[in-house]
Amino acid sequence: MIFDTYDVVVVGAGHAGCEAAVAAANLGAKVMLATMNMETIAKMSCNPAMGGVAKGQIVREIDALNGYSGIVTDHTMIQFRLLNRSKGPAMWSPRAQSDRMRFAEKWRLMLEAHPNIDFWQEMVTGIVVKDKKAVGIRTSLGLEIPAKTVILTNGTFLNGLIHIGEKQMGGGRAGERAAKGITEQLVELGFEASRMKTGTPPRIDARSINWSALEVQEGDQPAGKFSYTDTPELKEQRPCHIGYTNKKVHECLKEGFSRSPMFNGRIQGLGPRYCPSIEDKIDRFSERDRHQLFVEPEGWNTAEIYLNGFSSSLPEDVQFKAMRLIPGFEQAKMFRPGYAIEYDFFQPTQLKQTLETRLVDGLYFAGQINGTTGYEEAACQGLMAGINAIRKVREEEPFVLKRSDAYIGVLIDDLINKGTNEPYRMFTSRAEYRILLRQDNADIRLTPIAQALGMDVEERMQRVRAKEAAERDISEFMKSYSVRPEAINSYLDSLGSAPLRQPVKLMKVLLRPKVNAEALAEHLPELKAVLDQYPKEFVEYSEIKAKYAGYIKKEEEQVEKMNRLESVRLPENFNYHAIQGLSAEGQEKLSRIRPGSIGQASRISGVSASDISILLVYMGR
Incomplete structure (x- = not known):
């Protein structure tokens, strides 16, 4: 027999599969990661970026729970931006542009460095089920890999069908074959399967673009990070650019609508409402004369460009002709056209809160197989499935995050209670407790939980304790220090804020709109001496906690009411x-x-x- 019995077998090595394998392995499980192609582990199938609105919060939460997505992103990003900075801190969302090739390479090297993870490269065609319990997987060679639990993270590969205009071809991703057999077996076991659709834009040759016709979008200075660990700082960044479609582009695209699988009925799958194709946008928002495009580099050294916002399944000649009508793209060359892909998914209402299926004991689903879209949504499901799979093996209590604990809890709760009739994407608006679930406090919220689960996170916990101690020290100083009018009235006047008439406690000044702790410190040497003791991130966390204390308390009271029902x-x-x-x-x-x-x-x-x-x-x- 080639294989020993594994605690956990993970099928698929995308973002969900990688985090599932790491989560179980970090808890001491013996893990097998099975993939059709070792060369495409953690491949970014769509845009070369991590994070974004609500998604950035999820990456921080994965990191706080000892996952690897944030670490890999920090090591391989080429640009970092904190989105929504002009709004309240509940909306602040980190986003990184990644080097696609380095991202996948870093993930693979980190997985291979883990002594508890084995690999097998072959198509998985089925699950071995005995007495309604998953006991292994079956491969295309007829081999069986025995396991105590199985996690399916098949992405878009289950009976995947690629559409480009009137052409169709089987595949789970451009240049890669679809996975056959698993859907059919699950349906026989009583599962409800449906079809979903997603798409990707054409890839463009950077050498053929007129960059002077596009708006430059620089990264933050200094650049931020995702991981709470000691990952490298990004010193040099690559800019992204912004372009726009126009009426001519739209008219050209409309000429191809009769040949579009979106409009002639060939695509039956449910498409993403929040990330529509360019033909969808033109059809649904016909009153708009232009749509924004994000021109994103795929890495440090490659000439490949991702044309974000131009996702399309129109014929390649239509895509090419319309693309050349975009200012800056008059002489642009394509590396490959965009396409739509249909694939099988299973309504997540068939799952328990642990992501274990109700019909087959020890079988877990994570990622796009559950009807979600996005690397971050997939990765966090993989992490939760990996943790719960090994806890089941050890007959330990299930691990469930509440909606008040994390965006991860919101996502899974939404999926299993409501299901989805379109690719599910996380937004801040989906969370009732956004002030509690900020990107700056994911470590405070979740790293103690990781430690309680048995993760080796003592270094992370030392940092959490230092951050909490810094917040207490800064808060106590602010509450006890009296500031005199002459020290800061000039600063307050520059903000249009009322001057002080008499000495007041510094905390009262900090709570004013527009007042910033770092700017205050430039006028108060005593405050600067206190703040300079701590990393900028600790100071920012302390300021947010102080400024939003009333809102935080209100949400905590709402959580307490909900917990009574829980x-x-x-x-x-x-x-x-x-x-x-x-x-x-x-x-x-x-x-x-x-x-x-x-x-x-x-x-x-x-x-x-x-x-x-x-x-x-x-x-x-």
């Missing part, structure tokens, strides 16, 4: 059809999803407030 547990085998008064839809949804608590039941689409009231009465509350 504490009312519902039995796994509860007979909802036997409770008089529950709506028919409520009975059906509750019986299918099997919520673990009243709180979870209240978030299921179709379960009404009156249904919850009846359940509370029935449970003696």
Whole structure:
């Protein structure tokens, strides 16, 4: 026999698969990572970037839980920006432009350096199931790899079908074949499968672009980072650029609509509402004369350019002709056209909160197989599935993050309670407790949890404790130090803020709109001496916590109310059809999803407030 029995076998080595393997391995599990191609581990199939609005918060949360996405990004990024800086801190979102080739290389090297991870390169064609329990995987060579748990992270490869105009070809990604057999087996086992669609834009030769016709978009100075560990600082950055379509571009694209698989019915899959193709945008927003494009380099040394915002499945000749009507792209050359891809996914309402399937014991789904889109959404699901798989093997309590704990908790809660009828993408608006779930405090929120799970995160915890101590010291100084009017009235006047009439505590001044701790310190040597003791990140965290203390307290009170509902547990085998008064839809949804608590039941689409009231009465509350 070639293989020993593994604690966890992970199928697929995209972002979900890599984090799943690392999470289980970091907890001491013996892990097998099976992939069709070792050369495409952690390949960025779409845009060469990590983070963004809400997604950046997820990467920080993955890092705080000892995942690798933030570390890999810091080592391989070519530009960093903190988005939404003009808004409140709940909206601040880190984003990095990555070197596509270095990103994948770094991930592979880190995985290979882990002594608990083995690899197997071959197509996986099925799961070995005995007595409704996953006990391994089956490969195209007929080999069986035995396992105590299995995690499927198949991305867009399950019966993947690529569309370019009127042409179709099987594939999970450009130049790579689709995966066959798994969907069919899961359907036979009783799973509900559907189709989704996503797309990607053409790749352009940087040497053929007239850069002077585009707007320059520089990175932040100094550049930030994702990881809370000691990753390298980005000293030099590559700029991105911004361009625009116009009426001529739109008219040219419209000429190809009759040959578009989007409009002639060949694509049946559910497409992304929040990241539409260029033909979708022209059709849905016909009143707009132009659409913004982000011209993004693929790395430090390559000439390949990603034309973000120009995703298309139109015929390649139409794409090429329209692209050349964009200012700056008059002589542009394509490396390859954009395309749409359809693939199988499984409604996530078929999962438990741990991402384990309800129908097959020990089988977990993570990533696009659950109907999500985006590297970050996939990676965090992989991390959660990896942790829960090894905890199941060891017969430990399931690990579930609440909506008030992390964006990761919001994402998984949304998926299993509501399902999705389009590729699910995370936004800050999906989270009720955005002030609590900021990007600056993910380590404070989650690294102690990682330690409690058994992760080796003592160095991270030392930093968390130092950050908390810095916040206490800065806060105490602000509350105790009295500032005199003559010291800062000139600064307040420059902000249009009312001058001081008498000495006041410094904290009261800090809480004024537009007042900034770092700027205050330039006028107060005593404050500067305190702040200079700590990293800028610690100071920023302390200032945010002080300025938003009232909002934070309010959200904490809301969390406490919700936690009361979460504490009312519902039995796994509860007979909802036997409770008089529950709506028919409520009975059906509750019986299918099997919520673990009243709180979870209240978030299921179709379960009404009156249904919850009846359940509370029935449970003696």
